[in-house]
């Protein structure tokens with residue numbers, strides 16, 4: 001995979017990470033390097049679209065432990081480039097090429 | 111010229127002798143150094159230790175904390191602040207072990223420890239404050255003994271350890287937390303985390319929160335300097351089943367140790383007024399790949415149901431909340447409530463299975479635990495197919511069982527019920543499970559069987 005593919009106009013390249021036990025839903029793989037196709041007609045990739053894509057393409061089991069309605073389930077923190085998505089419009093956040101999105105389940109053990 | 115030098119030389123010698131004499135008198139008398147040492151002429155004072163400041167650190171304290179006093183950002187003032195502080199560690203488990211030991215050693219004034227559990231053998235790999243001799247005894251006693259041992263040769267210990275051998279509940283959390291300056295959440299369950307955070311909001315206490323599971327750890331400071339509270343981040347509790355527990359998912363012992371040490375660091379910083387506490391940020395440790403990221407968190411939520419300005423939760427409201435029903439889980443990390451999916455007619459006891467074995471009935475014993483659990487200990491002649499793989503491997507199971515009965519087993523008798531339900535829906539209508547799983551087998555049939 002050359003970096004040239006990243007330049008494509010109709011996909012957005014992202015680094016996705018799952019942690020805090022959430023990776024179990026994704027075949028126990030924590031890091032995923034993915035190219036997300038843009039919806040026809042839209043120029044930008046929004047978080048809302050990404051969540052649906054992740055659910056339909058990466059998630060392997062128990063979708064109710066990843067999503068609730070259109071968002072992530074309670075107890076999951078979403079970080080866009082190491083920043084709480086609450087600080088950047090949540091579902092409406094726009095993702096750029098090579099952004100890193102982390103989904104992390106909060107831990108309770110001690 | 112020579113005479114002047116000789117006079118100077120004699121003066122220096124006189125000063126040295128006076129100093130020695132002073133020093134001799136001092137060690138001979140029982141009076142404290144500060145009383146016997148005259149500061150009228152500091153150049154002749156043998157011990158100039160007091161010349162720098164008006165603090166009350168005595169010689170032993172200076173010696174004990176010297177390597178901390180030497181840290182420029184911390185120094186004497188940081189130590190003095192710390193010695194006046196009181197810190198409550200809730201939970202004397204994996205996180206609390208290292209947090210409490212470091213706090214005790216660092217020289218805080220008062221350390222409170224809350225726990226209602228007893229020490230078990232399977233705690234010792236991570237709960238390093240306890241030892242084998244404490245198994246069966248209360249964790250609070252064991253932890254307090256270890257902390258006090260740091261000062262065992264002092265008649266008047268600089269550290270006061272307060273034992274709270276209770277479970278933190280909505281009824282006692284306000285009274286307990288109110289006695290301390292900084293609170294360390296070293297607990298292991300969701301409802302207690304909400305309870306501690308709400309109480310800290312009501313009382314205006316900073317909260318150092320840590321958690322660990324598997325090889326992952328998390329750390330942040332809540333309710334500090336306008337930062338968010340736990341509910342600002344997690345207004346809605348996670349669904350049941352989404353939270354893994356140490357007793358199911360496991361935890362590498364050193365990981366809570368690392369996070370607990372970080373909690374001690376944050377508590378020390380807050381108590382001493384030194385450094386930037388981890389407020390509005392979260393530290394996320396991935397021990398598997400040894401990566402640590404510190405991420406930026408949201409601000410306090412102005413609409414937070416608990417900490418919003420002007421209408422913070424009150425002590426009374428906390429006492430009226432039911433944290434267990436709010437989160438749908440128990441205030442302790444004990445075994446989950448047993449599932450009840452199957453009717454009794456589709457289940458047998460471990461003893462009944464033992465009789466069945468002795469009578470030599472042909473059957474297939476199907477163990478539906480995860481492979482890494484099966485590798486720890488298993489009954490001979492069992493087939494391991496994890497619950498999640500049941501559907502994929504159904505033909506294999508049917509081939510192995512042929513026409514004989516399938517008896518399903520797991521660790522505690524929960525997953526085995528789900529497996530029987532699935533098998534019965536897919537043609538194996540004779541399938542039954544063993545009530546209580548391997549734990550019952552070990553308890554009722556074979557006490558030598560290793561359980562975990």
Ligand SMILES: [Zn+2]
Pocket residue numbers: 338339340341342343410411414415416417418
């Ligand atoms: Zn809040």
